């Protein structure tokens with residue numbers, strides 16, 4: 432048991448979601464769809480430009496992060512340590528528009544991959560809390 436207060440970005444959905452979503456293959460499909468959406472959506476142009484031209488490295492990291500966050504294998508923290516997501520995003524100006532663009536891409540990715548509706552709603556609520564907590568430029 433972790434005696435420290437859990438920061439919001441590390442709050443996990445109840446255990447078992449990694450299996451019910453379909454494990455790493457399903458998470459990989461969602462992350463692929465997410466970055467395809469980011470490449471294609473006009474409202475995501477600003478957040479797409481924060482990333483390098485090659486999305487493969489960040490895709491692999493996001494897959495590992497989400498697998499662990501959903502209760503799967505802990506490859507992310509084994510490789511990168513504590514997520515400290517707010518700190519890792521501090522270099523990027525994130526306001527409400529950037530938060531909403533990220534969430535739009537994720538919602539579309541979950542729809543495209545036909546993620547179960549109840550699971551999708553639960554995930555979107557959790558992603559909203561994390562993305563909202565990431566805001567750092569006051570807009």
Ligand code: HEM
Pocket residue numbers: 478481482483489492493496511516519520523525529530533558561562563565566
């Ligand atoms: C709120 C809007 C967000 C923006 C604009 C954003 C943008 C970015 C950018 C530009 C990177 C670095 C990519 C690179 O290294 O090329 C990144 C990394 C990452 N993002 Fe986000 N992000 C957002 C929200 C989120 C959310 C909600 C999550 C989690 C659910 C998340 C998880 C991650 C992870 C795990 C990484 C890799 C961190 C690492 O290096 O270990 N991001 N993000």
